[in-house]
Amino acid sequence: MMGKKTAKETMTSTVVANDYSKARKGRLKQIGGSRSDDWNNMLANQTVQALWLKHSDPATRDKQYSATVAALIGIGPKDELEGMMAAQLIAAHNAAMECYRRAMIGEQTLEGRGGNLAQANKLSRTFATLLEALSRHRGKGQQKVTVEHVHVYEGGQAVVGVVTPGGGDRQRLEEQPHAKEIAHAPQPAVWSADKTREPLSVTRDAERPLPDARRPLAGRAGGK
Secondary structure (H helix, E strand, O other): OOOOOOHHHHOOOOOOOOOHHHHOOOOOHHHHOOOOHHHHHHHHHHHHHOOOOOOOOHHHHHHHHHHHHHHHHHHOOOOHHHHHHHHHHHHHHHHHHHHHHHHOOOOOOHHHHHHHHHHHHHHHHHHHHHHHHHHHHHHOOOOOOOOOOOOOOOOOOOOOOOOOOOOOHHHHHHHOOOOOOOOOOOOOOEOOOOOOOOOEOOOOOOOOOOOOOOOOOOOOOOOO
């Protein structure tokens, strides 16, 4: 039989946020993007703990720690979301490189090499997705349109943006005095070889009668 729980065991933990303002100094904001140094410290520790340190000596381990923090500072998160994406970018990169390293071991089996390369491929795509998400977050979905070399003739109008063809295109065309619709261009006359004769007219799309295809054949008379 299980004994009754004491009052100490049944008590739920309570988070006290009275001193939260003291942690919002933001001295480490360049690491985690937050005004809370508690968050920035936690994010740096999470990123460091995702490193592969099994075969690292103390000196190499210290260099890896410093390099990880330097990477966070280099990415420069501006808020907590960017800090999380920066940490995941570093973790995905390190994991992908470790898979690539294991795939290139000389004694690695064919199955092991293929499995590590497949995992590295997935991690690389994850890295690209995170990088795209970070760029979208920083750009806030805005698009920049750069226009170069726009020629607008007198009386014309230039439109920058998406132009949807519709019934109003012809009306806008008629409003521009310099833009005229070309229906048919006249053809120049072709001169014959004899300079004394009149120039030959160029055949156009006018209708003309066709010759009779039923002609009498030579040697056949009387309908035979």
